[in-house]
Amino acid sequence: MIETDSHGQPLEVDDLDAEWLLDFAHEAEAEVRRAERRRLRVVLRWCDLHPAVDDAHRLSWGEQERVWDCDAWIGGEGVPAVAEFSAQPLAAVMRMSPAATTSLMAEALELRHRLPKIHARVEALDVALWRARRVAKATQGLSPEAAAHVDAALAPVVDSVGPTRIDRAVAEAVALFDPETLEAAEEHARTREWGISLRHHRAGEGGQWAGTSWLGITGDTPTLQRLHDLIVDTTEPATGPDAELDPGLGERQVHALAAVLDGLGAPRPRVRLNIDVTTSDLDATGTGTETGVGQVLGLGPATLTKIREWLAGASVTVLPVLDMARTDSVDAHDPPRWMRDLVTRRDTHCVFPFCDVPASRCDLDHIEPYIDPDDGGPPGQTHPANLAPLCRHDHRAKTIDAWSYQRTDHGDYLWRDQHGNRYAVTPYGTLELDPGSPATPPR
Incomplete structure (x- = not known):
C-alpha cells in the first residue's frame, strides 16, 4: 500500500512503525483540511457567481426540504442572497444531493459573513471544516450581534467543541442579545414543530429496515414526560423461570405501549402494505x-x-395483480392510479442525478413535455415510457433551469445540465459521463 508524504516521497504504509504512522496520520489530516478549504473556497465563489436577482428568486430551505409554503432563505441576517436552483449543478459535479449542497452553501456563507473569526481559523487550517460548519448551522437563526458573540466565544476553542458547548454558546447569545426571541421560539415550536412522525427507515444504519420503524413525538415536556412514565410504569420486568428468556427492556416497553393502546380501546391499525x-x-x-x-x-x-x-x-x-409490462396510454395529463403505481414501482426514487427521494413522494414528470390537446397536442402522451418520478424541487429545476433528460430502452435516465455536464441515473446509482462518451452508459 504505497502513499506519498507531504514532500512527495513514496511511503510503504505497511512498513511504518507506530511513530512514523502517527506522523503520517498528522500529515493526512492536514491534507484533508487543505482539501476542505479548497472546496469551501469553490462553494463561496459559486455563490458569488449566482446572486439572486430579487427575493422572489432567492434560494430557500423550502426548495430542498419540500416545504412549499416555506420562504426561509438560506443563511442568517446579512448574508448575500443566492439564486434559486443554483445548488443543483454544483451538487451534481460534487456527487452530492441538492439538499446537502444547499446546507454547505448556507454554512459557507455564514462562516464568511457572520463568523469571520472561525472562518479565519479554517483558512489557517487550524480548524476542521466539519467543526466550523457545526457552529455555522447553529447560528443562522441568530441576530448579527448574537452570531458575533458566538464567533468570539468559540473561535479560540472551536477545534475541540462538541454539540453541548455550541448549544450553550448559542443559548447564552440569545439570552444576551435576543431575549425577545425566546417567546417567539416557544410559539414557533408549538405551532410548527409539535406533532408525531413515523419513519420506516433511518439513513446511515446499514441500509436495513428490518421490520422496525421509528415513532417520533415532539411536544411540551410535561405531556411527553407523562407518556414516558406511563410506559415505564406499565413495563413489567421478567420474573420466574422464564426470566432468562427476557427479550430485553426495549422490547418489553414496546409491548407495554401496545397494552396501553389496547386498554384505551384503540382500533387495530389500518395499514396499507404492498x-x-x-x-x-x-x-x-x-x-x-x-x-x-x-x-x-x-x-x-x-x-x-x-x-x-x-x-x-x-x-x-x-388487490389486482399489477402488470408491469403494460404500455397503455391515456390522453389526460394526469395518469390513472395503475399507471402511477407502475411507474413508482419501476423507478423507486427520484430519477434526478444523486437524488434519493422516494418515488411515492414525487411528481410524475412527462419526459417529453405534455402539450394540451386543445393546443394541438397529440393523443396518448401519458404512458409509462413517458413518465418518470421527480421530486418537486428537481421537477421545477428541470422545467425552469434548462436541465434535459431522456429514458433509454434499458430504463436508465440520461441527463444534461446547462453547462454540458452529463449524467446517467441507473438502478444502481448515478454515473458521471465524459463529454465524449457514448450516449448509453456501460451496463
Whole structure:
C-alpha cells in the first residue's frame, strides 16, 4: 500500500512503525483540511457567481426540504442572497444531493459573513471544516450581534467543541442579545414543530429496515414526560423461570405501549402494505409453510415470519395483480392510479442525478413535455415510457433551469445540465459521463 508524504516521497504504509504512522496520520489530516478549504473556497465563489436577482428568486430551505409554503432563505441576517436552483449543478459535479449542497452553501456563507473569526481559523487550517460548519448551522437563526458573540466565544476553542458547548454558546447569545426571541421560539415550536412522525427507515444504519420503524413525538415536556412514565410504569420486568428468556427492556416497553393502546380501546391499525412474495405459497390469511422473504414496497425485505405476525388478526385486501409490462396510454395529463403505481414501482426514487427521494413522494414528470390537446397536442402522451418520478424541487429545476433528460430502452435516465455536464441515473446509482462518451452508459 504505497502513499506519498507531504514532500512527495513514496511511503510503504505497511512498513511504518507506530511513530512514523502517527506522523503520517498528522500529515493526512492536514491534507484533508487543505482539501476542505479548497472546496469551501469553490462553494463561496459559486455563490458569488449566482446572486439572486430579487427575493422572489432567492434560494430557500423550502426548495430542498419540500416545504412549499416555506420562504426561509438560506443563511442568517446579512448574508448575500443566492439564486434559486443554483445548488443543483454544483451538487451534481460534487456527487452530492441538492439538499446537502444547499446546507454547505448556507454554512459557507455564514462562516464568511457572520463568523469571520472561525472562518479565519479554517483558512489557517487550524480548524476542521466539519467543526466550523457545526457552529455555522447553529447560528443562522441568530441576530448579527448574537452570531458575533458566538464567533468570539468559540473561535479560540472551536477545534475541540462538541454539540453541548455550541448549544450553550448559542443559548447564552440569545439570552444576551435576543431575549425577545425566546417567546417567539416557544410559539414557533408549538405551532410548527409539535406533532408525531413515523419513519420506516433511518439513513446511515446499514441500509436495513428490518421490520422496525421509528415513532417520533415532539411536544411540551410535561405531556411527553407523562407518556414516558406511563410506559415505564406499565413495563413489567421478567420474573420466574422464564426470566432468562427476557427479550430485553426495549422490547418489553414496546409491548407495554401496545397494552396501553389496547386498554384505551384503540382500533387495530389500518395499514396499507404492498407486499411481493415470490418464494412462498403465503396466502391472504397469512398461512404458508415455506421459509422465504417478501418485499414490502417502499420499505424493504421482511421475512415471511414477520409478515405472518402482521397479518394475524388484520383485515386483508387482495388487490389486482399489477402488470408491469403494460404500455397503455391515456390522453389526460394526469395518469390513472395503475399507471402511477407502475411507474413508482419501476423507478423507486427520484430519477434526478444523486437524488434519493422516494418515488411515492414525487411528481410524475412527462419526459417529453405534455402539450394540451386543445393546443394541438397529440393523443396518448401519458404512458409509462413517458413518465418518470421527480421530486418537486428537481421537477421545477428541470422545467425552469434548462436541465434535459431522456429514458433509454434499458430504463436508465440520461441527463444534461446547462453547462454540458452529463449524467446517467441507473438502478444502481448515478454515473458521471465524459463529454465524449457514448450516449448509453456501460451496463
